[in-house]
Amino acid sequence: MNQLPLTVRRSIELMGLFFLGWIIVLASDLLAPLLMAFFISIMLLPLYRFLVRRKLPDGLAIGVSLLLMAVVVGLIVWFFSSQISSLITDFPVIQKNVTNHLTALSSWVSTKTPFSTQEQLQIINDQSSKVLNYAGGMLSGAATSVTGIFIFLGLLPIYIFLMLFYKNLLLRFVFFWFPTENHEKVEEGMREMEVIIKSYLFGLLIQVSYMTVLLGGILLILGIKHALLIGVIFAFLNLIPYVGALLGNLIGVLLTLASSPELGPIFIVLGTITAVQFLDNNILMPRIVGSKVKINALATIVGVLVGGELAGISGMFLSLPIIAVLKVVFDRSEQFKQWGVLFGEERPNRSPMEVPALREKDEVVQDQLERENEIDPTDRSSKV
Template identity: 75%
Template sequence: MLKGIPLTVRRSIEIMGLFFLGWLIVLGKGILAPLLMAFFLSIMLLPIYRFFRAKRFPESLSIGTSLFVLILVLGLIIWFFSYQISNLVSDFPVIQENVTQHLKALSAWIEDISPVSTEEQTSFISEQSNRILSYAGNMLSGAALSITGIFVFLGLVPIYIFLLLFYKNLLLRFVFFWFPKENHEKVEGAMREMEVIIKSYLFGLLIQISYITVLLGGILMIIGIKHALLIGVIFAFLNLIPYVGALLGNIIGVLITLASSSELWPIVTVLGVIAAVQFLDNNILMPRIVGSKVKINALASIVGVIVAGEIAGVIGMFLSLPIIAVLKIIFDRAENFKQWGVLFGDERPSRSPMEVPALRQDSEQVDRQLERENDIEPSAKTKS
């Protein structure tokens, strides 16, 4: 469609299109966030849905049963969180005592190395506390809206999942209508690969949450760290947010340990166990579970997490990587957008395109070589 247009004009149109697309996403994030979440969850439920359809269940009953399984799993997760947090709340007097003890020790250390007296420190802490409480009070004015938004989100997602599964054949026909007949094979290949990638990624995340909770929580429990399972499950869920989540998980784990113990050795133990479990997860377990069919480079991942977080908050952070993976699959197959697929990917050349002219051009032979060098499974577009 754009073949007769000069290259510079085409690139300008692409940039403008991306700008307006981003603008529309920001304006419609309240609609798009639950729809995208429902899209990914509906793909994850496809094996359950197909199982019941193979058993000759009616379509609506198959979708309803799949939704029931999803709600049951989410209900168990929420119950587990609530139980662990109630245990933490029941220890509040001990936590208060430990925090006071740590603050006194910190105050004495500051007084030893600086001219700031204990009274001045107490006055400063009191002043800052009042500011924080005032800020929290202002934040509460918008809390009702946030809670309402959460309930609307949770109410829309199951409805969207049901409708996406019920009308999936209609939606697939709609997609094929956008492309000429000679491109239908490519479109079918892209959609099948997207389904495989999304399912392997999301099921991999479920497995990852399970083994991190068991490994981290179990090891900390054996060592004798209080609220070990809560630390494990919080870190497991935050670890789903690429790069940023692991740092937040470490901080929260340290704070829970610091508040639950009057000694400092548990903090070093928690950090050491988290580091060991994370190393095992990143280098051994997760690559084997999710596979390496699509690799997103670290720069695209971090920028994607930050941008998605700005647009849709925590939900956007969780969905950022599967969205980028889907976009990469689409870009790799679109003649006009292959450069964006290269930008998102991790097929890093060992030599500079300034020195090797072959790297400047789109070539299946070069793509295969880069996939071999970076240990990436060949995608459908490069398989012979």
């Protein structure tokens, strides 16, 4: 392929991206549990290896790992459902507060616009009818959606078990794709991918825990109702870069507005979320996840939006680890190295228009850029 003209090679790459996106859209129901199982199996590798070193058979070691994962997930579901139950218990108070807020808003609108209270009610009723019709259309496919979720949850542990059980077979399959002289580079890339995936996903798990405790605890001390529910919702939504934080703020405000007859708690919630998020983004998360591979903000936002468009919520959650894995692959391929540069955060201080060396795929220049941008070398000591 290197002997083809440059324009032909680039055209083939773009066509490949198009068909790859098309395949992902058509097979999203199949690929989503497979990708999720792949990343979870990477997370379970340390526990699986520990049990194997204790002379447990492969099947039993994988089963114990899955059982512990199920216990953790069960505790999360129990905690979330208990907070939802508390919210449902307060529903009469919430309904009263919402009515008071709507009445106050209606009075304010009457003083600022020519719409009377009756006209406002008519507009609200019209919009409510449209919303109900839209909701009815969504509910018509609810049975299919619920079935899809159960299929997803049913396939996930099966895929995880089989990926761990056939780990060595899958690795051999990967090596067969490459000539012998490239096997050392392939091994290095796979070790680096494992380190990146584990550090990123374990970092997210730790982040959800301390964000729930920190944000929920502070709001609880400040007297905000449903503080822990706001904390856990924001912690999970914050896993979706940029978009999730915005949704978390919005849901936190709505829960506070519905639970309180006053507006003061809203500013307390927004201020607390801002302070906790600043602490998380600038101090805690960089120390936990580290800087194994840095993805620039543009690639992150576009990746999240494209992932959401292709595969929904699961695509948004999986977008960053997938981009990180792709960057590792692209950085080690002469043919696709430019895509690794596009995803990375190795930003030159000077323009390639002025410095010709920045136009080349030079390893020395790349190492210099990584040092300038404080990108640490990846620990390759782990075993695949």
